[in-house]
Amino acid sequence: MKASFTKELRVWRRNPQKLVLVILLPLMFFVGFSMLMGGVYFGSGVETAVVLNEQNPGVYTDGLLEILGENDPIPPKLDPLMMDAETADRLFHNGEILLVITIPDGFEDAIANNESVSIQVQVANIHEDLTKNLRMPVIRKLDIFYQTYFLNDSLVDFEMVGLRPFTPPRLAYMAWTISVYSVMFGAIFAAGSAMTQEFEQETMDEIILSNQPPHAIYIGKMFSGVVISFTAVPFLFLLSYVLFGVWPNGDILTFLSLTFLLALFSSGIGLIAGAVFRNSVFVVPIAALGAIFYWIVAGGIAPLGLLGATFDVVNEYLPVSNVYRTLIRMFVEGTYTSLTLDLTVIGLFAVFIMIISPMIANRISQLNLGQILEDAKNRR
Amino acid sequence: MAAIVKKDLKQAKRDPKFLGPSLIIPLVFLLVYTIMWTSVGGGESFACGLVVEDISPEANNMADILENMVSTTNHTWFSIERYDLETADELYRNGDLIAYILIPDGFGENISSGQNATAVMFINNVNDDVVKNYVHRFEAAVLLFNQGAVYPDFDQSSAPIAMEESLRLTATPSNLKYMAAVAIILSLIACSLASQAMLTATEFETGALQDTLNSPTPRLALVLGRTIAAIPRSLSSLLIVAPVICISMNVFPVGNLLILFGILLLTILALVPIGELIGMKIRNREQALLAAVLLTVVGFILGGGMAPIGLSPFSIRIIMLILPTTHSLALWPRVFFLDTMLGLTNSALYLLGTWIVMSILVMRLMKKEVELS
Numbered sequence: 001m002k003a004s005f006t007k008e009l010r011v012w013r014r015n016p017q018k019l020v021l022v023i024l025l026p027l028m029f030f031v032g033f034s035m036l037m038g039g040v041y042f043g044s045g046v047e048t049a050v051v052l053n054e055q056n057p058g059v060y061t062d063g064l065l066e067i068l069g070e071n072d073p074i075p076p077k078l079d080p081l082m083m084d085a086e087t088a089d090r091l092f093h094n095g096e097i098l099l100v101i102t103i104p105d106g107f108e109d110a111i112a113n114n115e116s117v118s119i120q121v122q123v124a125n126i127h128e129d130l131t132k133n134l135r136m137p138v139i140r141k142l143d144i145f146y147q148t149y150f151l152n153d154s155l156v157d158f159e160m161v162g163l164r165p166f167t168p169p170r171l172a173y174m175a176w177t178i179s180v181y182s183v184m185f186g187a188i189f190a191a192g193s194a195m196t197q198e199f200e201q202e203t204m205d206e207i208i209l210s211n212q213p214p215h216a217i218y219i220g221k222m223f224s225g226v227v228i229s230f231t232a233v234p235f236l237f238l239l240s241y242v243l244f245g246v247w248p249n250g251d252i253l254t255f256l257s258l259t260f261l262l263a264l265f266s267s268g269i270g271l272i273a274g275a276v277f278r279n280s281v282f283v284v285p286i287a288a289l290g291a292i293f294y295w296i297v298a299g300g301i302a303p304l305g306l307l308g309a310t311f312d313v314v315n316e317y318l319p320v321s322n323v324y325r326t327l328i329r330m331f332v333e334g335t336y337t338s339l340t341l342d343l344t345v346i347g348l349f350a351v352f353i354m355i356i357s358p359m360i361a362n363r364i365s366q367l368n369l370g371q372i373l374e375d376a377k378n379r380r
Numbered sequence: 381m382a383a384i385v386k387k388d389l390k391q392a393k394r395d396p397k398f399l400g401p402s403l404i405i406p407l408v409f410l411l412v413y414t415i416m417w418t419s420v421g422g423g424e425s426f427a428c429g430l431v432v433e434d435i436s437p438e439a440n441n442m443a444d445i446l447e448n449m450v451s452t453t454n455h456t457w458f459s460i461e462r463y464d465l466e467t468a469d470e471l472y473r474n475g476d477l478i479a480y481i482l483i484p485d486g487f488g489e490n491i492s493s494g495q496n497a498t499a500v501m502f503i504n505n506v507n508d509d510v511v512k513n514y515v516h517r518f519e520a521a522v523l524l525f526n527q528g529a530v531y532p533d534f535d536q537s538s539a540p541i542a543m544e545e546s547l548r549l550t551a552t553p554s555n556l557k558y559m560a561a562v563a564i565i566l567s568l569i570a571c572s573l574a575s576q577a578m579l580t581a582t583e584f585e586t587g588a589l590q591d592t593l594n595s596p597t598p599r600l601a602l603v604l605g606r607t608i609a610a611i612p613r614s615l616s617s618l619l620i621v622a623p624v625i626c627i628s629m630n631v632f633p634v635g636n637l638l639i640l641f642g643i644l645l646l647t648i649l650a651l652v653p654i655g656e657l658i659g660m661k662i663r664n665r666e667q668a669l670l671a672a673v674l675l676t677v678v679g680f681i682l683g684g685g686m687a688p689i690g691l692s693p694f695s696i697r698i699i700m701l702i703l704p705t706t707h708s709l710a711l712w713p714r715v716f717f718l719d720t721m722l723g724l725t726n727s728a729l730y731l732l733g734t735w736i737v738m739s740i741l742v743m744r745l746m747k748k749e750v751e752l753s
Contacts, residue, residue: 021671025673028677074511125549125552125719127557128686143526164505
């Protein structure tokens with residue numbers, strides 16, 4: 001086992017490019033999301049064309065314009081750009097601007113005389129989520145305007161009570177959950193790659209026929225996957241701290257114990273995937289996307305509580321979700337309410353896969369899948 | 381040149397493994413999204429508890445607004461469950477309920493006596509995105525109430541300021557339909573990049589590329605031949621992916637099919653030389669594939685595959701616009717959901733320019749390789 005483990009690590013050391021890619025994928029994933037969503041949370045805000053048709057702006061018009069441009073604790077912030085109707089229309093139809101707010105002529109008079117008036121809002125409804133993110137800040141600004149200028153009409157207001165005093169930034173939250181993704185991806189890919197390289201270099205038979213027990217060889221490959229899977233984690237935490245100034249809550253021992261078992265479980269899956277596909281062409285996307293799949297359905301992109309009870313219950317029975325559940329709670333709240341249960345579940349799965357995956361991988365490795373397919377074709 | 385095209389196509393036919401990433405990547409992405417969005421009623425309805433302690437008509441109006449206000453795809457904004465205060469608070473504190481709204485006793489009385497009434501939202505502030513999504517929805521309900529726009533008509537005509545909205549598309553595509561449409565071009569992106577990167581890296585591994593480069597064929601013909609061969613090869617992934625996605629997700633293109641084909645063609649032209657560069661630089665099949673997958677995933681996310689880049693700050697958008705995938709992903713859904721030719725020129729020219737620049741780079745690399753060998 002030790003020989004197989006050392007050999008695999010040596011292979012990785014000789015291929016630093018491959019290791020760099022294992023580190024880069026989750027990092028790029030995080031940077032990609034940060035850049036994409038950064039505009040909602042940081043920066044100057046969403047560019048919004050404001051067309052002022054009002055000929056005699058007064059206190060209400062100026063007030064609305066001021067509120068539209070004000071910084072807001074609830075993202076996204078709007079970045080109003082004053083322009084004429086023609087330019088706004090052209091930019092909107094060319095897709096260069098996604099939101100246009102038009103303040104009509106007579107706006108000031110209508111409000112001063114207690115008459116009803118409409119502001120026009122044009123939204124590029126590319127898809128529902130974007131439409132929501134464009135419409136909602138306008139609604140919020142209008143509500144703030146109501147609460148400021150129409151005290152007699154704003155009989156209802158609201159207040160928000162958070163469960164905890166600090167709200168973590170969305171993108172830091174994602175970096176923490178991507179660290180779990182990177183462990184899964186690294187383990188599946190490293191173990192899968194350890195198998196496929198034997199098939200691609202036609203060294204599988206030599207290994208199987210050596211004096212070492214096959215089980216030990218496969219376990220060695222699995223553990224090399226476990227070690228490789230942790231390479232991206234420090235970079236992710238560090239980058240998230242540099243960008244957002246927040247460390248995750250919790251202690252490193254809990255993180256390591258849960259992710260070690262997760263990595264072991266994922267390595268087992270990688271081992272089987274490598275034996276089945278025997279080609280890196282399939283193992284790379286399977287590792288990257290299998291891990292993304294679990295990252296999303298286990299609450300990596302958004303907490304499962306948003307999705308309602310049905311989804312939560314189904315997800316409860318997936319082993320990896322348990323790791324995410326405890327880690328997300330630990331990262332965000334610093335609490336460990338489900339740690340014992342989740343550690344037991346992933347522990348059982350990890351031990352089970354550690355026993356069974358070398359057996360399955362060994363069995364599949366002995367099959368000549370190409371020949372079987374050929375025979376089946378001939379029989380037909 | 382014809383011989384190069386023939387050779388590359390024959391190679392693709394003999395070893396169709398290049399289709400792997402282009403089938404797996406979009407279909408897994410789509411599967412994940414389908415699971416996510418269908419389990420939550422279209423992705424717009426957020427689970428939320430409601431505790432109404434007041435029995436006045438005003439409290440009922442507020443509750444009706446919260447329960448019935450809808451998004452542009454006609455999904456309610458909240459998927460509301462009513463609870464008593466004790467149960468809601470227990471679920472909330474256990475993490476089983478991410479938020480609940482309390483309409484307190486005396487809510488209606490305050491309004492009828494001309495005083496302010498306050499509704500309270502208790503929220504598990506896991507991150508600021510969750511807070512944003514809940515607060516925005518709640519605030520919309522409060523505004524509707526103050527505008528006098530109550531359920532079922534939500535009529536704002538007597539409000540001091542009403543909001544008159546106009547949407548660019550006649551029907552807003554749901555998140556799932558949008559994702560289905562972009563999954564088609566994602567498949568093409570994956571196929572163009574990965575197949576060319578793998579082909580070149582394999583030829584390096586076998587030494588076939590050096591032989592080809594040292595042959596008397598002009599380098600321009602070589603690059604053009606390989607690019608032409610990449611067009612049917614890349615499009616072949618769509619023969620499977622496009623019908624599967626369109627039929628299973630019930631999403632069909634609205635825009636002109638010829639323009640859509642043109643966008644696919646430009647995407648292939650821009651990405652194939654990049655795949656070639658990856659293969660030439662990495663020279664190892666597995667690593668070239670990993671790099672191509674990495675570039676595909678990052679290019680897809682950064683390029684606006686999951687959310688259009690319009691929300692990003694200008695300075696970051698400039699960086700995103702360097703990626704050719706950003707332009708492909710800007711053009712594709714635009715024409716897929718709308719029969720338009722507006723706003724296509726810049727991105728189309730950028731893709732064409734990328735093809736030319738990258739092809740020149742590939743030719744220079746080939747020249748360097750010949751000199752070295």
